Amino acid sequence: xxxxxxxxxxxxxxxxxxxxxxxxxxxxxxxxxxxxxxxxxxxxxxxxxxxxxxxxxxxxxxxxxxxxxxxxxxxxxxxxxxxxxxxxxxxxxxxxxxxxxxxxxx
Amino acid sequence: xxxxxxxxxxxxxxxxxxxxxxxxxxxxxxxxxxxxxxxxxxxxxxxxxxxxxxxxxxxxxxxxxxxxxxxxxxxxxxxxxxxxxxxxxxxxxxxxxxxxxxxxxxxxxxxxxxxxxxxxxxxxxxxxxxxxxxxxxxxxxxxxxxxxxxxxxxxxxxxxxxxxxxxxxxxxxxxxxxxxxxxxxxxxxxxxxxxxxxxxxxxxxxxxxxxxxxxxxxxxxxxxxxxxxxxxxxxxxxxxxxxxxxxxxxxxxxxxxx
Numbered sequence: 001x002x003x004x005x006x007x008x009x010x011x012x013x014x015x016x017x018x019x020x021x022x023x024x025x026x027x028x029x030x031x032x033x034x035x036x037x038x039x040x041x042x043x044x045x046x047x048x049x050x051x052x053x054x055x056x057x058x059x060x061x062x063x064x065x066x067x068x069x070x071x072x073x074x075x076x077x078x079x080x081x082x083x084x085x086x087x088x089x090x091x092x093x094x095x096x097x098x099x100x101x102x103x104x105x106x
Numbered sequence: 107x108x109x110x111x112x113x114x115x116x117x118x119x120x121x122x123x124x125x126x127x128x129x130x131x132x133x134x135x136x137x138x139x140x141x142x143x144x145x146x147x148x149x150x151x152x153x154x155x156x157x158x159x160x161x162x163x164x165x166x167x168x169x170x171x172x173x174x175x176x177x178x179x180x181x182x183x184x185x186x187x188x189x190x191x192x193x194x195x196x197x198x199x200x201x202x203x204x205x206x207x208x209x210x211x212x213x214x215x216x217x218x219x220x221x222x223x224x225x226x227x228x229x230x231x232x233x234x235x236x237x238x239x240x241x242x243x244x245x246x247x248x249x250x251x252x253x254x255x256x257x258x259x260x261x262x263x264x265x266x267x268x269x270x271x272x273x274x275x276x277x278x279x280x281x282x283x284x285x286x287x288x289x290x291x292x293x294x295x296x297x298x299x300x301x302x303x304x305x306x307x308x309x310x311x312x313x314x315x316x317x318x319x320x321x322x323x324x325x326x327x328x329x330x331x332x333x334x335x336x337x338x339x340x341x342x343x344x345x346x347x348x349x350x351x352x353x354x355x356x357x358x359x360x361x362x363x364x
Binding site: 003007021023025027068072074 | 148151154159162163313
């Protein structure tokens with residue numbers, strides 16, 4: 001289950017700065033840990049998170065080992081027009097998660 | 107020192123020992139109050155509380171058909187927001203058929219094997235934690251209400267006895283930390299009063315959700331004692347005692363702890 005949760009205001013005034021909170025379920029295995037028998041546990045992390053606002057990329061972040069499991073990413077953007085925000089997480093072993101959220105701008 | 111002074115001193119020491127035992131209601135603190143501002147903020151906002159990821163998974167599982175009976179939890183229990191409200195505040199509860207208390211995880215598994223005709227979920231599996239978190243989430247904000255009757259009293263007493271019994275290579279009883287020395291520090295961490303108000307909870311140290319059983323196993327390993335298996339009767343008795351001891355405190359599931 002590639003579970004992700006996105007929280008943002010449902011509506012905003014034009015030009016207002018809005019805060020967006022995102023949470024993705026992921027173990028973020030660093031690739032540096034070993035099992036009790038000494039074998040390396042392979043890396044399994046989210047590598048990139050991006051947010052597009054009506055098709056325009058407004059936020060992007062590269063993730064690296066040693067970022068906590070279930071990463072919480074909070075960022076802001078300016079409410080410019082009514083439309084949809086799309087969120088995408090991409091990671092190792094074919095992991096992808098997608099979420100969308102509508103916003104009404106007055 | 108005269109005999110009289112010695113006796114007086116002994117009496118003082120004894121009364122001090124008694125006072126250090128049970129925590130008075132006015133001094134009860136959830137682990138929430140002992141943790142930092144940032145961790146509290148993380149728990150308070152559903153948008154940042156990672157435990158909600160499990161709660162949402164649990165909501166999906168609640169509606170998903172399972173087992174040979176091909177029934178979902180929702181087929182019998184309907185909307186969990188009403189049917190499961192307050193349930194977690196009453197568990198562990200006495201089961202008449204088993205003639206002993208069962209905790210919430212065991213109750214869910216009894217439903218799975220008995221009603222859904224599905225194999226039980228493994229303890230600490232993502233599915234069982236998700237379902238438990240979803241059910242317990244419906245009691246958030248409600249006071250813990252463990253009712254003890256003649257049938258469950260022996261199990262409460264067994265739990266209480268375990269809580270006060272010295273064990274392990276360090277020869278420590280749970281009560282020595284959690285009744286007598288709460289609020290002080292153990293290796294840099296504040297010792298909480300051990301009120302299980304928010305289980306299953308998200309522990310930053312675990313980087314995931316875990317049950318009270320996992321927490322108690324951690325504690326037992328910490329005092330160099332042999333931990334019981336998940337769902338062992340000894341653990342359920344102890345869980346019953348801890349929940350009874352926290353009677354009246356509010357459920358926080360899914361809580362966040364450092």
